[in-house]
Amino acid sequence: MNREKLLNLAATPEEREVTARVLDLAETVLKTRRPRTTDFYDPYRCRMVARVIEAIPDLAARVDGGNPVAERSRVFICPDFLAAKELDTELVFLEIKGNFRYAGASHRDYLGAILGLGLQRDKLGDIWVSENGAQVVAAREIAGYITAGLTSVGRVSVTVREISREELKPPEPETKDISTTVQSMRLDAVAAHGFGLSRSKMVREINAGKVYLNWRPCLDPSAQVNSGDMLSVRGRGRVEVAEAGGRTKKNRIALLLKKFK
Numbered sequence: 001m002n003r004e005k006l007l008n009l010a011a012t013p014e015e016r017e018v019t020a021r022v023l024d025l026a027e028t029v030l031k032t033r034r035p036r037t038t039d040f041y042d043p044y045r046c047r048m049v050a051r052v053i054e055a056i057p058d059l060a061a062r063v064d065g066g067n068p069v070a071e072r073s074r075v076f077i078c079p080d081f082l083a084a085k086e087l088d089t090e091l092v093f094l095e096i097k098g099n100f101r102y103a104g105a106s107h108r109d110y111l112g113a114i115l116g117l118g119l120q121r122d123k124l125g126d127i128w129v130s131e132n133g134a135q136v137v138a139a140r141e142i143a144g145y146i147t148a149g150l151t152s153v154g155r156v157s158v159t160v161r162e163i164s165r166e167e168l169k170p171p172e173p174e175t176k177d178i179s180t181t182v183q184s185m186r187l188d189a190v191a192a193h194g195f196g197l198s199r200s201k202m203v204r205e206i207n208a209g210k211v212y213l214n215w216r217p218c219l220d221p222s223a224q225v226n227s228g229d230m231l232s233v234r235g236r237g238r239v240e241v242a243e244a245g246g247r248t249k250k251n252r253i254a255l256l257l258k259k260f261k
Contacts, residue, residue: 001023001026001027001030001056001057002187003023006019006052006055006056007019007020007023008022009052009149009244012200013216015045015048016023017051018041018045019048019049019052020163021038021047022038022049022052022075022077023052023055023096025037025038025077026053026059026077026147028255029077029078029079030056030058030059030153031222033079034253035058035076035077035078035079035082035087036076036078036140037074037075037076037077037089037090038074038075038076038077039074039122039123039139040065040073040074040122040123040125040139041072041073041075041122042071042072042075043071043073043215044214044215044216045215046063046073046075047063049061049075049179050063050075053068053075053077053141058079058080059077059078059080059084060077060078060079060080060083061075061076061077061078062076062078062083062087062089062223063075063076063203064076064089064091065125065126066091066125066126066137066165066168066170067126067136067168068194069170070122070125070126070137070170071126072125072126072137073125073175074089074090074125074139076090082175082192083195084100085124086160090139090140090141091125091137091138091139091140091165091226092137092139092140092143092162093136093137093138093139093159093162093163093164093165093168094134094136094137094143094146094147094160094161094162094163095134095136095149095159095160095161095162095163095169096110096133096134096135096158096159097133097141097154097159097160098132098133098152098154098156098157098158098159099156099157100132100133100156101129101132103154103155103156105129105134105154105156105178106129107127107129107134107152108227109153109154110127110134110136110153111124111127113150113152113153113154113259114136114146116145117145117149117150118145119142119145119146123138123139123141123142124136124137124138124139125137125138125139126170128168128169128170128171129171130171132171133158133163135163135168135169135170137168145158146160147161149160152231153176153234157166162209166240170189173260173261174260174261175240175258175259175260176258176259176261177194177257177258177259178194178239178255178256178259179254179255179256179257180193180254180257181248181250181252181253181254181255182252182253182255183252183253184253185224185225185226185244185253186221186222186223186224186225187206187211187213187218187221187222187223187224187225187231188202188203188206188221188222189219190225190231190241190255190257191205191206191211191225191231192232193231193255193257194210194239194241194257194259195212195231195236195237195239195259202221202245203221205233206218206219206221207219207221210233210234211232211233211234211235212231212232213225213229213230213235215228215230215232225241226241226244227230227241227242227243227244228240228241229241236261237260238258238259239258239259239260240257240258240260241249241255241257242255242257243255244257244259
C-alpha cells in the first residue's frame with residue numbers, strides 16, 4: 001500500500017486527515033484479516049473513503065447507513081474474499097418513544113439529547129423524527145449508552161429500545177419544487193434561486209465557506225453545477241438540481257430545483 005500516494009489524493013487538509021484515519025484502519029485489516037468500520041460520514045466522504053479502500057489490493061469497501069438513501073453512513077472495510085458475504089457492519093437501530101403530543105421535538109432536540117450523554121456526533125447516523133418519537137442509526141459501540149442513559153428529550157420522558165433493520169421507517173422527504181431560469185449554471189446563480197437569496201448575498205455565503213456542492217465545501221462562486229447535484233447552505237437546508245432543461249427564448253437555462261423542507 002502506497003500510503004503517501006493515497007494521502008496525496010486528498011484535496012483539503014480535512015480530507016487528508018480522514019484519509020489518514022482510514023489508511024490506519026486499512027493497515028489493521030491487512031494485518032489481522034478482520035473487518036473494521038469507519039465513523040459516520042456524509043455521502044461525499046463515504047465515496048471518497050470507498051475509492052481509497054478500493055485502490056488498495058486485497059481490500060473491499062461497503063457503505064452502509066441503514067437504508068439506501070441514508071445521509072450519514074459508515075464504510076465497512078474487509079478483505080476482498082469476504083466482500084460477497086453478509087457481514088455485520090456494526091450498525092444498531094434504536095427507537096425512541098415518548099408522549100410528544102403537546103411538546104413536539106425536532107431533529108436538533110433529539111441530537112442534542114443524545115450528544116448530551118457525552119457521545120460524539122461521528123458515532124451517530126441518521127435520525128428520523130416522527131409524531132411520537134424518532135428512529136436513530138448509531139454505531140454499535142455506543143448503543144448501550146443511549147438505551148441506558150437517554151431518559152428524556154427536552155421535557156418529555158422517553159424510552160429507548162433496539163429494533164431490527166426491517167423496522168426502520170425513514171420518512172419520505174418533503175420537497176418544494178422551484179421552477180426558474182438562470183443565465184448560466186454557476187454555483188452562485190443556481191444557489192441564489194434555490195435558497196431565495198440575492199446573487200451578491202449568495203456569493204458572500206460561498207466566500208464564508210457556508211456553501212457545499214455535493215456535500216463538499218465549495219469556495220468558488222463560478223463552480224459549475226450539473227443536473228443531479230446537491231447544494232446545501234449551512235443553516236438554510238438543501239436544494240437538489242432535479243432538471244436542467246433547454247434554453248428559453250431569452251437564451252436562459254430552464255431549471256427545476258427541489259428544496260428540502
